[in-house]
Amino acid sequence: MSKRGGADIFIHCVHLKGQEEHGNFWGAAQTVTGSSHHLECARKNILLDCGLFQGKRDQAHEINSHLAMSAAQLAGHGPDALSAVVLSHAHIDHSGNLASLTKQGYRGPIYTTPSTIDLCNPMLKDSAHIQEGDADFMNRRRGKRRMIGAPEGAVPMEPLYTEADAEQVLQQLKPVKLYEPKLLAGSSVDGGFTMSSTNAGHMLGSTCVLLEAVEKGQKTRLLFSGDVGRKNLPIIQDPDPAPAADYLIMESTYGNRLHQPIGPVKQKLAGLVRRVAARGGRIIVPAFAVERTQQMVMLLHQLIDEKLIPDIPMFVDSPLATNVTEVFRQHTEDWDQEISAFSKTASDPFGWQRLKYTKTVQESKALNDLHVPFLVMSASGMCEAGRILHHLKNGIEDPRNLVLITGYQAANTLGRKLVERQPEVNIFGEPMRVRAEIDSIGELSGHADQHELLSWMEPVVPTLKKVFLVHGEPLAQQALKEEIEKVYKLEVICPKRGDRFEVG
Numbered sequence: 001m002s003k004r005g006g007a008d009i010f011i012h013c014v015h016l017k018g019q020e021e022h023g024n025f026w027g028a029a030q031t032v033t034g035s036s037h038h039l040e041c042a043r044k045n046i047l048l049d050c051g052l053f054q055g056k057r058d059q060a061h062e063i064n065s066h067l068a069m070s071a072a073q074l075a076g077h078g079p080d081a082l083s084a085v086v087l088s089h090a091h092i093d094h095s096g097n098l099a100s101l102t103k104q105g106y107r108g109p110i111y112t113t114p115s116t117i118d119l120c121n122p123m124l125k126d127s128a129h130i131q132e133g134d135a136d137f138m139n140r141r142r143g144k145r146r147m148i149g150a151p152e153g154a155v156p157m158e159p160l161y162t163e164a165d166a167e168q169v170l171q172q173l174k175p176v177k178l179y180e181p182k183l184l185a186g187s188s189v190d191g192g193f194t195m196s197s198t199n200a201g202h203m204l205g206s207t208c209v210l211l212e213a214v215e216k217g218q219k220t221r222l223l224f225s226g227d228v229g230r231k232n233l234p235i236i237q238d239p240d241p242a243p244a245a246d247y248l249i250m251e252s253t254y255g256n257r258l259h260q261p262i263g264p265v266k267q268k269l270a271g272l273v274r275r276v277a278a279r280g281g282r283i284i285v286p287a288f289a290v291e292r293t294q295q296m297v298m299l300l301h302q303l304i305d306e307k308l309i310p311d312i313p314m315f316v317d318s319p320l321a322t323n324v325t326e327v328f329r330q331h332t333e334d335w336d337q338e339i340s341a342f343s344k345t346a347s348d349p350f351g352w353q354r355l356k357y358t359k360t361v362q363e364s365k366a367l368n369d370l371h372v373p374f375l376v377m378s379a380s381g382m383c384e385a386g387r388i389l390h391h392l393k394n395g396i397e398d399p400r401n402l403v404l405i406t407g408y409q410a411a412n413t414l415g416r417k418l419v420e421r422q423p424e425v426n427i428f429g430e431p432m433r434v435r436a437e438i439d440s441i442g443e444l445s446g447h448a449d450q451h452e453l454l455s456w457m458e459p460v461v462p463t464l465k466k467v468f469l470v471h472g473e474p475l476a477q478q479a480l481k482e483e484i485e486k487v488y489k490l491e492v493i494c495p496k497r498g499d500r501f502e503v504g
């Protein structure tokens with residue numbers, strides 16, 4: 001998952017000692033978005049993830065353009081050109097800059113799991129629309145400034161990439177099943193990279209990637225955690241134990257946090273729905289289109305079947321969530337036992353009679369005129385854009401309603417302001433009194449917390465020489481670094497921009 005903050009970090013070279021392997025950490029070092037790591041061995045170059053930095057529009061565009069330029073250096077055909085990309089999972093902060101890579105001319109393979117490929121289709125196209133919309137917005141804003149006499153700005157801003165660039169990525173995605181070894185570049189004997197992956201338990205199709213780098217007969221194993229998930233999350237299978245490796249590149253998003261246990265979340269949800277329905281209110285759920293929406297839908301379906309909540313009308317009002325749900329339906333091989341068993345009693349775990357996936361804007365707007373209790377789930381999950389804003393505008397001043405926050409809310413977002421119980425918020429530039437009840441369900445987080453990260457890495461500790469912490473804000477990284485040093489007595493490095501390492 002993505003959240004904001006921290007600076008972009010560009011780190012040169014994890015250099016494998018005594019050999020010629022090295023790599024660049026391009027992003028997600030001391031920040032939680034924009035995962036992308038470049039490794040080199042025997043003059044073969046590969047990239048682990050190619051994610052987008054997600055943050056404030058101007059800053060994000062600058063950082064992502066920088067990442068795209070880094071990509072361009074490897075996208076061509078010279079001796080140092082990229083041989084392959086490995087994608088750990090479909091979240092945009094890991095996959096969203098792949099289209100910059102193809103825009104810069106990269107035409108090689110991008111290896112990932114079959115379900116990640118199917119998720120990338122709607123997600124990358126959606127990301128391209130956002131890029132095109134952002135460029136349009138910035139250009140219109142510049143135009144308005146010129147009209148009021150501001151100095152001429154730079155040339156019109158181009159979108160980072162377009163839907164055509166995203167389409168090109170889809171042509172280059174190649175399926176590799178979990179645990180299947182795949183030669184990425186060179187030879188597994190004379191020098192090169194081989195990969196295999198294990199289940200990360202973070203989202204549908206998510207993986208941890210084990211790389212074997214060989215040069216002059218010497219083998220070095222490097223484990224990339226991707227994003228580590230949690231046990232007992234709805235729908236997806238639990239994370240596999242970490243496989244043996246010499247070096248670990250690990251995420252640290254929640255390196256300083258501990259989650260609530262997942263167990264009671266269904267009962268909590270049932271209580272909330274019953275209470276709001278009884279007082280005639282509506283339940284407005286800002287939910288991330290991927291994973292969180294599907295989890296919520298399945299839990300609500302189970303609660304209705306178990307007659308623990310009234311069968312009120314429910315709506316998924318997000319075209320992206322609707323497309324993503326179809327991918328969840330198809331990839332039953334990634335389901336856990338609970339949903340597999342549930343699918344035997346409910347023909348479609350993600351659908352029932354009174355659940356409607358709205359398609360058109362008209363259908364979405366029509367919900368404003370519905371005067372019975374109902375539940376609507378819509379994106380964006382942090383209330384920054386999308387149809388959720390209309391539902392909030394129409395419902396936030398009514399004390400019978402509930403706004404149910406379902407995930408992390410970054411600083412300065414509307415979602416964060418609601419969580420902080422600010423009495424007044426701006427929606428579409430208009431001040432609104434927050435009279436609706438605000439509640440949160442944080443238990444469905446897809447990221448391992450500090451204890452879960454320590455426990456995930458425990459099996460690999462005996463063989464580890466060093467740990468690199470990435471994909472986390474400085475405070476989270478520092479806390480996790482101290483714990484790993486204390487508990488496992490390992491050397492831990494939090495890479496910074498420009499750092500250079502030799503490993504091996």
Ligand SMILES: [Zn+2]
Binds near residue numbers: 002091094202227
């Ligand atoms: Zn993720």
